[in-house]
Structure formats: C-alpha cells, structure tokens
Amino acid sequence: MTTIEDAIARSEHKNLLARTTNLQLFWVFMAAVVACLALTLLTDTFATERNLFNVARNFAFVGIIAIGMTTVIASGGIDLSVGSSVVLSAMVISVLMAGGMGFWLAAPLALGTTLLVGLLNGVLIAYGGMPAFVVTLGTLSGVRSLAMVLSDNKMMWEFGPDHNLLLWVGGGSTLGIPHPLYALALLAVIVSLAFKWTRWGQYVFAIGGNENAAVLTGIPVRRIKVSIYMFSAFTAGVAGILMAGWLGSVTTNLGQAMELTVIAAAVIGGANLAGGEGTAVGAVLGALLIEVIRNSMILLGISTFWQGMFIGTFIIVAVAFDRIRHFRS
Amino acid sequence: MSRLVLSGISKSYGAIQALTSVSLSLEPGEVLGLMGDNGAGKSTLVKIIAGNFAPSAGELKIDGKPVVFHKPKDAQREGIEVVYQDLALCDNLSAASNVFLGREPMNRLGPLRYVDYRQMNEVAADLFKQLKSETRPRDLVRKMSGGQRQAVAIARTLLSKPKIVMMDEPTAAISVRQVHEVLELIHRLRDQGITVILISHRMPDVFSVADRITVLRRGQLVANKAAARSSPEEVTGLITGAIEAA
Numbered sequence: 187m188t189t190i191e192d193a194i195a196r197s198e199h200k201n202l203l204a205r206t207t208n209l210q211l212f213w214v215f216m217a218a219v220v221a222c223l224a225l226t227l228l229t230d231t232f233a234t235e236r237n238l239f240n241v242a243r244n245f246a247f248v249g250i251i252a253i254g255m256t257t258v259i260a261s262g263g264i265d266l267s268v269g270s271s272v273v274l275s276a277m278v279i280s281v282l283m284a285g286g287m288g289f290w291l292a293a294p295l296a297l298g299t300t301l302l303v304g305l306l307n308g309v310l311i312a313y314g315g316m317p318a319f320v321v322t323l324g325t326l327s328g329v330r331s332l333a334m335v336l337s338d339n340k341m342m343w344e345f346g347p348d349h350n351l352l353l354w355v356g357g358g359s360t361l362g363i364p365h366p367l368y369a370l371a372l373l374a375v376i377v378s379l380a381f382k383w384t385r386w387g388q389y390v391f392a393i394g395g396n397e398n399a400a401v402l403t404g405i406p407v408r409r410i411k412v413s414i415y416m417f418s419a420f421t422a423g424v425a426g427i428l429m430a431g432w433l434g435s436v437t438t439n440l441g442q443a444m445e446l447t448v449i450a451a452a453v454i455g456g457a458n459l460a461g462g463e464g465t466a467v468g469a470v471l472g473a474l475l476i477e478v479i480r481n482s483m484i485l486l487g488i489s490t491f492w493q494g495m496f497i498g499t500f501i502i503v504a505v506a507f508d509r510i511r512h513f514r515s
Numbered sequence: 516m517s518r519l520v521l522s523g524i525s526k527s528y529g530a531i532q533a534l535t536s537v538s539l540s541l542e543p544g545e546v547l548g549l550m551g552d553n554g555a556g557k558s559t560l561v562k563i564i565a566g567n568f569a570p571s572a573g574e575l576k577i578d579g580k581p582v583v584f585h586k587p588k589d590a591q592r593e594g595i596e597v598v599y600q601d602l603a604l605c606d607n608l609s610a611a612s613n614v615f616l617g618r619e620p621m622n623r624l625g626p627l628r629y630v631d632y633r634q635m636n637e638v639a640a641d642l643f644k645q646l647k648s649e650t651r652p653r654d655l656v657r658k659m660s661g662g663q664r665q666a667v668a669i670a671r672t673l674l675s676k677p678k679i680v681m682m683d684e685p686t687a688a689i690s691v692r693q694v695h696e697v698l699e700l701i702h703r704l705r706d707q708g709i710t711v712i713l714i715s716h717r718m719p720d721v722f723s724v725a726d727r728i729t730v731l732r733r734g735q736l737v738a739n740k741a742a743a744r745s746s747p748e749e750v751t752g753l754i755t756g757a758i759e760a761a
Binding site: 394399405 | 599602603604606608617618619621629630671
C-alpha cells in the first residue's frame with residue numbers, strides 16, 4: 187500500500203528533463219556538440235579522421251588531470267602543482283629508461299614519485315593546516331626545479347631498450363583510438379563510480395560541502411584529504427608518462443602552465459571552486475570543449491593569440507551560469 | 516531510575532572557574548531547558564556531558580552507572596547525541612546522506628563494497644515519518660527550510676537510538692512557523708522516552724516545551740524547578756542576578 191508519506195519519501199524535486207537542463211554539464215556538452223557541428227560544416231578539415239584523432243589525443247591529457255583536479259576542487263581545495271608533477275613523472279621515467287631500466291619498472295617508479303609529491307601536498311594541507319593554494323604553489327615551483335636537477339635541464343629523447351614500447355603506450359593507438367583516450371575513459375568510469383558508490387566519494391563531497399560537519403560526524407577528514415592530493419598527483423603522473431611517449435622527447439618545460447588549462451577544464455565542467463560539486467564526466471567534457479575551441483581556431487585560421495581570450499571567456503561564462511543557477515534556487 | 520545524574524561537576528581553566536559544583540538529575544522523557552547568559556557556563560556543561568572535555572571534579576552517571584568520557588565518541592557510545600547550533604549539515608548532499616554521514620551502510624557485490632542508498636533512503640524516510648516531518652530523503656539539504664534542516668539534524672541523532680539529545684540554540688535563526696515545527700520535533704523525541712536538554716535564549720520556546728528549567732549564572736546552578744511553577748519574569752531575574760536563587 188502506498189501512503190502519502192511513502193509518496194513524499196520517494197519523490198524528488200522536478201522531473202528528469204528539468205534536472206538535466208539545469209546541469210552545467212548538459213550545456214557544456216551542447217556547446218561542444220554545436221562547435222563540432224559548426225566546424226564540420228564550415229571546414230572540410232575538422233571531420234577528417236586524422237584531425238579527430240589529434241583532437242581526441244590532445245584533450246585526453248588535460249582530461250585525465252582534470253579528473254584528479256575535479257576531485258581536489260570538489261573537496262574544497264586546489265592543486266596548482268599538477269603541471270610540475272607532469273614534468274617530474276616524465277623526467278623520472280625517461281631518465282630511468284635512458285639508464286637502461288625497462289618500462290614496466292620505470293613507470294611505477296615515476297608514478298611513485300608523483301605520489302610522493304601528492305603525499306607532501308596532502309600532509310602539509312591536512313595535518314599542517316596550511317592553505318592548499320600556498321602549499322601547491324610551493325610544490326609547483328619546487329617540483330619543476332627537481333625535474334630540472336634530475337635531467338640537468340637536457341632534452342631526453344633516448345629511452346633505452348623499451349624505447350618503442352614507451353612511444354607505443356603514449357603515442358600509439360588500438361582499434362583506431364589513441365591510447366591516452368583509453369586511459370581517460372577508464373579513469374572517468376572508475377572515478378564516476380567511486381564518487382557515487384564509495385564512502386571515499388561521499389566523504390570527498392562532504393568535506394567540500396562542510397568540512398566542520400565532516401569532522402564532527404567522525405569522518406577521517408585528514409586521511410581523506412591526503413588521499414585526494416595523492417590521487418590528483420597520480421593523474422598528473424599518468425599524463426606525464428603518456429605525454430613522454432606521445433612526444434618522443436621530454437624537456438623541462440613540459441606541462442608548463444598546464445594547471446591553468448586543467449583548472450579551466452574542471453570549472454567549465456561544473457566543478458565548484460567553493461567545494462562540494464563536480465563530476466568526472468564534467469571534467470572530461472570541459473577538457474573536450476577547450477580542445478575543440480583550440481582546434482577550431484587553428485582550422486579557421488584565427489590567430490592562436492586569441493586562444494587565451496576564448497578559454498578565459500568560457501571560464502567566466504561557466505561561473506556566471508553557476509551563479510545564475512544558485513540565484514534561482 | 517534517573518537517566519542522567521550530575522553530581523558536583525566543576526570545571527576550571529587555570530584561575531577561571533567556569534562551573535562550580537553543579538548537580539542535576541534528569542528522567543527519561545524529560546525536557547530540560549538550560550538557560551543562562553553568555554559565559555554562564557552552559558556550553559561548558561554541555562561539552563562535559565558530550566565528552567568534549569572532562570570535568571575538573573564531579574561525577575556523571577547514566578542509568579545509575581558512573582561514566583567517564585575521554586572523547587565525544589565515548590559519550591556517543593553511552594547514547595548521548597548533540598545537535599549543533601549550525602546543525603553540521605552538508606548542503607550539497609541529500610537528506611539521507613546527511614543522516615548517515617560517517618555511518619553509511621554498505622552492500623557487497625563480490626569483493627566490492629558500495630554505499631547502500633536504498634537502505635539509507637528507506638531508514639531516513641522512516642525517521643522523518645517518526646518525526647512527522649515532511650522531509651524527503653533524496654532532496655538536497657540546500658533546498659530545505661530551517662525546520663526541515665533541523666529534522667535532518669535530529670534524525671541523525673535518532674539513528675543510534677540515543678538516550679539523551681542535547682540541542683544547542685535550535686530556534687535561534689529560523690522563522691516563527693519553523694520554530695513551531697522544531698518544538699514539535701522535541702515533543703516527538705520526548706514521546707520516545709528520550710531525554711532532551713534544550714539550550715536556548717528564547718524564553719517563550721523554552722516555556723512552551725520544557726518540563727523543567729535550570730538556570731546557570733557565573734558557573735553556578737541558581738535554579739532548577741518545574742517550568743509550570745516558574746515564569747519568564749522569574750527566569751529573567753535569575754539569569755541577570757536580580758533574583759538571587761529559586
């Protein structure tokens with residue numbers, strides 16, 4: 187028997203359509219779709235296999251890190267050190283492989299190094315009580331310098347016995363789809379599930395929503411925070427390895443200013459810098475939209491100097507959307 | 516048997532005496548209005564009962580059994596729950612998620628464990644029904660009225676079948692209609708045999724819901740009497756010191 191109370195208990199605000207159109211994600215997705223359609227009609231170069239392959243691969247790197255960044259932002263923090271973690275990971279793997287180490291040993295070591303960066307960030311923020319912005323600004327500077335010291339600021343392009351394997355992992359494709367895209371898809375699925383269905387996911391959003399409440403209800407806030415920054419660094423490490431393989435050479439300016447693009451992708455994808463909101467799919471769509479815009483400007487022959495203006499406008503529009511949404515509710 | 520007995524509770528911070536030999540006893544299903552001016556020692560007393568810190572002297576008994584709390588978890592284990600003034604809710608989560616925050620039920624799928632939303636929603640819906648609150652478990656707390664938010668915070672305490680619920684200024688920042696809702700919620704708790712300690716500045720709210728009124732002034736218990744035999748005027752006098760004791 188269904189009583190009124192049961193009906194109340196089961197019901198939710200608004201119907202599915204209203205909730206969907208209320209999502210920033212939906213509009214970002216629509217913007218990307220419209221941009222793609224327009225480009226297909228306006229140019230005969232966009233919808234070519236070669237170009238789509240490039241777009242897919244290019245946005246995957248930013249997308250992978252944007253998923254980690256979204257986690258950090260959803261918990262109410264920020265991680266400025268991801269660009270530096272990218273170069274450190276790429277440098278560690280290339281130096282080790284150039285020294286003769288195999289890929290399957292060098293890759294975990296490179297990831298381990300970036301996890302240490304995340305651990306340092308997390309411990310200083312969670313246990314030291316320091317602001318995330320300042321701590322990760324410090325590691326942004328320190329970690330890139332470490333990569334320079336490690337490589338003596340030389341370009342690395344010889345990766346030892348597993349040279350071709352590294353190039354295949356980062357730059358190759360299977361079934362016509364570039365490998366970084368597989369990594370992105372896998373990560374997006376796992377993190378989406380983790381956000382919704384694990385305690386860890388619940389706690390990330392609880393900390394971002396009201397950290398004090400999270401502490402009072404007995405959530406291990408500090409440990410969760412450390413894990414969040416380690417995860418963010420891990421995604422940067424993965425991207426670093428893939429980028430090393432894609433480019434076939436590593437210089438110390440790899441990933442420079444990448445944190446800004448990554449944060450832009452996360453914010454455009456609906457991550458709220460005040461904490462408590464964000465999705466993995468949003469991060470991916472944000473990264474996609476940025477890459478489509480970048481690509482379209484090149485194809486349309488617009489000066490690349492205008493790129494920053496477009497991305498900046500999108501960030502502000504995304505935040506404005508968010509304000510309007512909250513204003514209405 | 517008394518649910519909670521405080522005998523000779525004192526607390527000093529160095530030279531400052533925050534509480535001086537406070538003795539009090541509460542019955543199951545009794546609503547106590549704890550009143551006093553700022554700095555009179557209300558929060559100190561509440562924090563001692565909640566296990567946030569230990570008294571310098573004195574003893575607590577729950578159901579006749581002496582207890583010593585080293586941390587809030589110890590007090591929770593003895594059935595003492597606190598509804599904080601800011602309610603400690605996460606606006607971005609659903610009502611059910613907030614009720615279960617930190618105590619999420621898990622389901623198994625092979626080696627994987629995942630959050631059991633179905634159980635969370637069902638239990639939360641049940642608790643809201645008990646509280647006769649029109650709060651929907653799946654709604655985000657951000658979209659709720661002050662009364663509904665109180666219901667969520669109170670439902671959270673009910674999850675552990677508490678003996679004593681302490682509420683810190685639950686009616687301080689909400690509308691008149693919502694105050695009525697919150698006072699109803701307190702009645703629901705009392706009907707379940709839960710002892711409620713209500714800390715409030717709002718005289719009419721305390722008198723409309725409390726069975727007994729206790730007044731603290733400068734760390735001392737100056738009154739402890741049935742609400743029916745007191746009046747707002749008397750209590751005001753006791754709080755300010757115009758009336759010495761009653």
